[in-house]
Amino acid sequence: MSKGVDRFLEAAVVLGHPVEVRRFAEGTQTAEAAARAIGTDVRQIVKSLVFVADGRPVLALTCGANRVNTSRLAELAGASSVRRATPEEARAATGFAVGGTPPFGHPEPVRTFLDRDLVAFEELWAAAGAPDAVFRTSPEELRSAANAEVVELKET
Numbered sequence: 001m002s003k004g005v006d007r008f009l010e011a012a013v014v015l016g017h018p019v020e021v022r023r024f025a026e027g028t029q030t031a032e033a034a035a036r037a038i039g040t041d042v043r044q045i046v047k048s049l050v051f052v053a054d055g056r057p058v059l060a061l062t063c064g065a066n067r068v069n070t071s072r073l074a075e076l077a078g079a080s081s082v083r084r085a086t087p088e089e090a091r092a093a094t095g096f097a098v099g100g101t102p103p104f105g106h107p108e109p110v111r112t113f114l115d116r117d118l119v120a121f122e123e124l125w126a127a128a129g130a131p132d133a134v135f136r137t138s139p140e141e142l143r144s145a146a147n148a149e150v151v152e153l154k155e156t
Contacts, residue, residue: 004096008129011105017145019135021128029099029131031064038125038134046118046126046142048101050090050110053079057093059110061103061126061146063117066154076113076151099131104146114139114148 005021012019028034035042045064050057051073058077060068074082087098094106103112103126118124119139126142128135143150 002130002133004100004129005133006129007095008102008105008133011102012135012145015104015145017104017137017141019128019137021133021135023130023132024134025132027132028127028134034125034127034134035064040123040125043117044121044124046103046124046137048094048103048127050085050093050098050101051082052085052089053077053082057085057089057110058082059094059103059112059146060115060153061112061118061142061148062115062153066115066117068153069155072151072153073113076149076153077111096127096129097131100127100129100133102127102129102135103142103148105129109147112146112148113153114143114146114150115153116150117154118142119150 024037031045042064
């Protein structure tokens with residue numbers, strides 16, 4: 001296991017959401033790659049996207065087929081502006097590299113929003129701390145473990 005996956009697994013247990021991590025040699029860095037590797041619909045992939053809202057990190061847990069409406073995200077975060085975090089900012093906020101950022105298990109709490117479209121599925125897959133690692137979860141388990149607010153996030 002990688003250190004990132006180990007840290008994620010420890011956090012999952014502490015949060016009362018122990019998970020089984022699956023690794024894929026071909027990688028799961030993008031929603032499309034993860035869906036292909038797992039053999040599931042891209043809409044069941046959770047993208048953990050870090051944004052900066054008025055200088056503060058926020059996390060958007062987004063349906064794999066959706067893009068984030070940044071104006072809506074700014075409104076939800078009570079910010080005047082929102083932009084995608086740089087890879088360095090994302091790592092500083094979450095402790096994980098882009099492409100393997102899990103939805104929870106970060107060193108400090110990050111305000112988190114869960115795309116309402118994900119709630120439609122019984123089974124979801126999210127990154128588990130490394131670019132080749134994922135775990136299965138349900139929308140309610142994900143919402144609870146990530147302390148996420150369920151909101152409308154997608155760009156239309």
